[in-house]
Amino acid sequence: MTAAIDVRNVTVRYGDVLALDDAILQVDAGRVTGLIGMNGSGKSTLFKSIMGAVRPESGTVRIGGLPPAAARASGGVAYVPQSEDVDWAFPVSVGDVVMMGRYGRLGITRRAGSADRRAVEDALERVELTDLSDRQIGSLSGGQKKRAFVARCIAQDAETLLLDEPFAGVDQRSEATIVRLLRELAGAGRTVLVSTHDLHALPDLADEAALLLRRVLFHGTVREALATERLAQAFGLESPMSSEAGDEK
Amino acid sequence: MTVLDFIIEPLQYEFMVRAILTTTIAAVVCAVLSCWLVLTGWSLMGDAVSHAVLPGVVLAYLIGAPFALGALVFGFLAVVLIGAIRDTSRVKEDAAIGIVFTTLFALGLVLISVVPSQTDLTHIVFGNILGVSDADLMQIGILAALAFVVLIVKRRDLTLYAFDPTHAHAIGLSPRKLGALLLGLLALTSVVALQVVGVILVVAMLIIPGATAYLLTDRFGRMLIIAPALSAVCSVTGIMVSYWMDASSGGLVILVQGIAFALAYLFSPRQGLLARSLVRRSRSRRAARRSLRSGGAAPEPLPFTRDS
Numbered sequence: 001m002t003a004a005i006d007v008r009n010v011t012v013r014y015g016d017v018l019a020l021d022d023a024i025l026q027v028d029a030g031r032v033t034g035l036i037g038m039n040g041s042g043k044s045t046l047f048k049s050i051m052g053a054v055r056p057e058s059g060t061v062r063i064g065g066l067p068p069a070a071a072r073a074s075g076g077v078a079y080v081p082q083s084e085d086v087d088w089a090f091p092v093s094v095g096d097v098v099m100m101g102r103y104g105r106l107g108i109t110r111r112a113g114s115a116d117r118r119a120v121e122d123a124l125e126r127v128e129l130t131d132l133s134d135r136q137i138g139s140l141s142g143g144q145k146k147r148a149f150v151a152r153c154i155a156q157d158a159e160t161l162l163l164d165e166p167f168a169g170v171d172q173r174s175e176a177t178i179v180r181l182l183r184e185l186a187g188a189g190r191t192v193l194v195s196t197h198d199l200h201a202l203p204d205l206a207d208e209a210a211l212l213l214r215r216v217l218f219h220g221t222v223r224e225a226l227a228t229e230r231l232a233q234a235f236g237l238e239s240p241m242s243s244e245a246g247d248e249k
Numbered sequence: 250m251t252v253l254d255f256i257i258e259p260l261q262y263e264f265m266v267r268a269i270l271t272t273t274i275a276a277v278v279c280a281v282l283s284c285w286l287v288l289t290g291w292s293l294m295g296d297a298v299s300h301a302v303l304p305g306v307v308l309a310y311l312i313g314a315p316f317a318l319g320a321l322v323f324g325f326l327a328v329v330l331i332g333a334i335r336d337t338s339r340v341k342e343d344a345a346i347g348i349v350f351t352t353l354f355a356l357g358l359v360l361i362s363v364v365p366s367q368t369d370l371t372h373i374v375f376g377n378i379l380g381v382s383d384a385d386l387m388q389i390g391i392l393a394a395l396a397f398v399v400l401i402v403k404r405r406d407l408t409l410y411a412f413d414p415t416h417a418h419a420i421g422l423s424p425r426k427l428g429a430l431l432l433g434l435l436a437l438t439s440v441v442a443l444q445v446v447g448v449i450l451v452v453a454m455l456i457i458p459g460a461t462a463y464l465l466t467d468r469f470g471r472m473l474i475i476a477p478a479l480s481a482v483c484s485v486t487g488i489m490v491s492y493w494m495d496a497s498s499g500g501l502v503i504l505v506q507g508i509a510f511a512l513a514y515l516f517s518p519r520q521g522l523l524a525r526s527l528v529r530r531s532r533s534r535r536a537a538r539r540s541l542r543s544g545g546a547a548p549e550p551l552p553f554t555r556d557s
Contacts, residue, residue, distance in 0.1 A: 051419060073421035081415050090288060090412045091469045100409050104420035110405035136467040156420065 002065055004029040004160060004191035005050060010059030012045050019045040020056070021214045027193050029159070032186045034206035035195040036225060038235050041212045043195040044082065047164050050193075051079050063160055071160070075104035078158035080149045082165050088138030094148050095133040098123055101155035123151040128177060143174025150178055160191040167198050179205050199226065259492040268378045271386055272484045272502060275442045276454065278393040280480035281400050282438050283459030284472045285431060289411045292456045293343065294328070297350035298432065299439040299451040301327035303357025306373055306443065311364055317392050317440045324436025327353055354448070376447030376499035378488065385444055393441045396434050407431060408469055445484075446499035453503040454480065457510050464513040464520045483509050 003026035012020040020042045027033045037043050048054040050061050052068030063071035071077045078101070101123070102116045112120075124130045127147040132140060140148065146166055153161050163182070167175050179201065186192045186207070194205065202209060202222050209225035211218040211234035218230050225231075259265040286295050302320035309319030327349050334345040361370040372380065381389075400407070406427055409417045414424040435455070442451045458480035462472040487502035494501070515522050 053415070053418060069421075072419060075420055077419065079415065079419040085415055086413055087288070091463065091467050091472060092408070092412055093468070096469075097412075100413070100416060101420075103405065103409060103422075109402050152416070 002062075003027055004064055005193060006060075006062040007046070007050065008060045008062075010046075010049050010056045010061060012042075012049055012054055012056050018214060020049065022059070023049075023212070023215050025210055025216050025219060027191055029191045030186055030189050031207040032182050032192045032194060032205060034202050034209040034222065034225075035193060035212055036197065036199070036202070036209055036231075036234060037195070037212035038197065041234070042214050043212055044164055046212065047079070047081070047162050047193075047195065050162060051077070075156065076158050077160040077162065078153040078156045080146075080153055080161075080163040080166055082168065088145075090137065092137055093134050094129055094137055094140065095120060095124065097137050097148055098151045098155050101152035101157075104156065119155050119157070120151075123154040126154060126181060127151040141171065141174075142169040143171040146170050147174050147177060150181060154181070154185070158190075161185060161193070163192070163194045165195055165197070167196055167201060175201065199231075202226065255489060255493070259489060264379055264381070265488075265492060267381045267383070267386055268498070269485055269488055271381045271389055272378060272445050272488050273481045274389055274393045275445045276458075276480040276484035276502075277477040278397050278400075279438055279442050279451075279454040280458035280462075280477040281397065281473060282434055283455050283457070283480075284462060284469070284476050285407050285411050285459070286435070286455055287459040287463055288469075289431070291431070291435075292452075293346055294331075294432075295435060295455040296452040297327055297331065297346045298324045298435050299442075299455060300350045300448055301353040302436055302439050302443075303354050303373065303448050304360055305357075306440065307357055307360040307364060307370060310366065310370065311360075316388070316443075317437055320440040321433060321436045323353060324432065324439065328432055357448075372447070373443055374447050374449060375497075376443070376445055376450065378445050378498045378502075381444060389441050389444060392437055396437045396441065399430070399434060403427075403430065404473065446502055450499055450503050453506060454484075457503070457506045458483075461506075461510045461513045464510075464517045467519075479509060480506065 005025070005027040007023055007025040010020055010023045011018075023042070023046060025046070035043055035046065045054060049056050050063065050068065052061070052072065061068055063077050066074065066076070068077075098120045099112055099116065102112060102119060103110045106112065106116065121130070124133055127150055129144060129147055129151060132144065137145065137148065150163070150166065153163075161182075166178055170178070182192050182194065182205065196202065196205070203226075206222050208220060209222045210216050211225055211230060213234050213236065217234055218225055260269075283295075286292055302323050305319030305321070305323030305326075306316045307319075308314075309316050330349045331342070331345045334340055334348065335342045340348075358374070361374070364370065406417070406422060407430070409422070410424055410427040410431070414427075417424050417427065438455065439448075439451050442454050446454060458476040459472065461479060462476035465475055466472055483505040484502045487505040488498055490496075490505070491498035491501040513521065516524075518524055
C-alpha cells in the first residue's frame, strides 16, 4: 500500500538556513501520527512543504499519490496552521469560518446549499461550538478558536488532515475535544498528522510518532519515540547543535 | 429654504444631475472595494495605486487608448516596483511605497504640463465633477459596473483571501491571483473615482467608507451594504452642499465622508469611543459596588484596561 502522505528526501533552505535536511516520512491512513520536535526543528516547514506552500530545494511530496497542487485542488487535504496568521478582529462569525471549509466544493460565487449548511452545523456540533456559531471569531477563547478551525477541517471532509501545534495555548476541555475528534477521524480512515511539543498528551493522541530535527530521526510507536535517549537526541541534548539554525518562520 | 428646495433646486441643472449620478456610481463601487482594502491592511497600497495611475491616464489620453487601460498598466507597474524595491534592497515596504507612488505621480504631473491637450488634464488631479460629459458618464458607468460585478461574484473568495490566505491556498485557490484581482480592481476603481474627486482624494473614497462600516458592524455581509449606502448618501450630500456653498465639490464629498467616520468613531453602538467608555465605567462601578458590599475598605480604582 502506498503511504497517504509520502515525503521523500525533502530539503528546504531559507537563505542560508537549512530548515529541512533530506527529510523522509511516510504516514499511513487511518492513524494519528504525532510529529515531535522542538521549536525550530522544522515542523512547520515540513507542513508547509507537504501543503506546497514552500518549494523544497530537492525531494518530492505526494498526498494520496498526488503532488501537493493537485491534492489541494481536489480538496483532499485540510490544514490548521498556527493561529498567529489570522486577523482575529476580522468581521466573520464562527459559522462563516467553518463554512469556508466548504468553499472548495462550491460554485463560482461560493453560494452554500442546504447540504453545506448541514455539514457546517454538524461540524460545529462535533466541536461543541453550536451555541457560539453567530459570535465574531475573535470573541472566542484560544481553545474555542482552535476548535472552530478543527470544525472547518471537518466540514471540508478532507482525506488528509494536517494540524500544526493545535494544543498551544488551548484549555483542557478543548484539548480533550480535539484529541477525541482526531481519534474519531483516524478511526474513520482519515490520515491525521499532528505536530505538538506536548509530550504528555502524546500517548492518548497518537498511534505513532515521528521525531524531527531537520530530518526525521525516528518514526515508530509512541512508546519507542518517547524513549529517553531518542528524545534527548531530538531535543538536541546529545549532540551539540547550532541554535540559530532552522528558525521556524 | 426647505429641505426639499435644498435637494430639488440643483437638480434643475443637467450638469448637476450628471454630477450626482456619477458621484453615486463612484461612491458605491469604491465603498464596496474599500471593505476589503481596510481589512487586508491595504489602505496605503490603495493610496499608492490611486496616485500611480496618473501617468497611465495621461499617456492613454495621448495615444487615444481607454483611460482604464493606462491606469491598469501603471497600477500594476507601481505594485511590481514596490515589491521589487522591498525584496531586493534594505528599504522597507512603507518607504518603497512612498518612493514609487510619489515618483509616478510626479511623472504624471510632468506629462500633464508638457502634453498639449484640448481638455484640461489638471482636472484629473483635482477632479471635475461638474464638467462630466455624457461620454465620461458612459465610461464611468461601464467600468464601475464591471468592477462591481466582479467584486460581488468573487466576494466570498476575496473575503477568504483577506481573512485567511493560508486556507485559501490549502483548498486549491491561488492567494496570489486573488491579490492580483484585488489590485486590478483597485486600479479600475481609481479611474472611476478620478473624475469625481481627483487623483489626490481618490484614496479617501477607497478607505473611509469601509473603515466607517467596520466600526458599525461585526458582519462582513453588513459592511458590504452599510459602506456603499453610507458613501452614496455622504457623497450626494457633499455635492449638494458644494452647490449651495459654491465650494470645491470633490473636497466636500470627502469632507462629509470624514465627518460620517468621526460620528461612527464617537457614537457607534459597540465600537464607538462613547459606548466603550460607558461600558468600562459601568463595569468599574459594578466592581466597586461589589467590593463595598463585601465589606472591604475603599475600593482600589480599577485600571482602565482597553478591551481588545
